[in-house]
Amino acid sequence: MNKRILSAKHVSNFENMFKCPICGSSIKVFEYRSLVCINRHTFDFTKYGYINLFPRPIKTKYSKELFEARKRITENGFFGLLTETVAESIKNHVKKKDVTILDMGCGEGSHLSQLCDNIGSHVTGFGIDIAKEGVLIASKYHSNQIWAVADLANTPFQDKQFDVVLNILSPSNYAEFKRIIKCDGLVVKVVPQNNYLKELREFYFDDPEKQSYSNTETIDRFCESFQLINRSRLCYSVKLEKPFLPSLIQMTPLTWGVTEERVNTVLQKETVTITVDLEILIGKTF
Ligand SMILES: C[S@@+](CC[C@H](N)C(=O)[O-])C[C@H]1O[C@@H](n2cnc3c(N)ncnc32)[C@H](O)[C@@H]1O
Ligand SMILES: [Zn+2]
Structure with a gap:
């Protein structure tokens, strides 16, 4: 078939x-x-x-090459600790027979697919992203989940359908998250912390501090919409060998607008050690 x-x-x-x-x-x-x-x-x-549930054609800045690079880096274990940590949190907080998870801004789908595999066969994963290029790769390689091109601010779902809403390094729309999550549902939002990809920022920018992330506002806004039940920081470093460096630079919007000369300084290295520094916010509806 x-x-x-x-x-x-x-x-x-x-x-x-x-x-x-x-x-x-x-x-x-x-x-x-x-x-x-x-x-x-x-x-x-x-x-x-996959299904295209976005009413009109849309071209985003996220390309096929970016998602392919993200997939390659993710499969090499770059975000392995993140998926393991998020899976444990979901197992601890959601104890049900059948669990539905919606990944809002799923990109090329590796996080959702790895999470579903980790949590168990009682989980059904749904992934949406506005970039067709990401959803296409997700559906090509992960047949066990349901994939759709859709806007996370106007999702094609009825009210109160999901046990878990995931939102990893992607924009949010809390009003929409609240509409589609079940009353006892869980929201898991992953945001970058200060040192996320800091070595890349040091290679790229004369004043890397200027490019560092400030999360205070993001976290405040999350807490206005959900009851924060856990907040944890995950910081580790990953050594990437030369063959992975083109994917490293292609997988992130940080590279957008950076000169070729700066990018080449990274590509010429034999290995690069990169910091993954993330904050995981777990919330429930009020
Ligand atoms: C940095 S990527 C993260 C993707 C994935 N979660 C990951 O961690 O690999 C941000 C994603 O948000 C998606 N995105 C941005 N605005 C969106 C919207 N309004 N609706 C759905 N997805 C959106 C982008 O297309 C992109 O795939
Ligand atoms: Zn209709």
């Missing part, structure tokens, strides 16, 4: 969770080909299995 049909069959088990992103009415899988609403708005499954 081809991927389009397999994916449509999978989605049909969860179709009640979806709504039409245009008119908001319920939406059903039709002939294992499309999702169609009662007003006939139609969204086809692609040959890779």
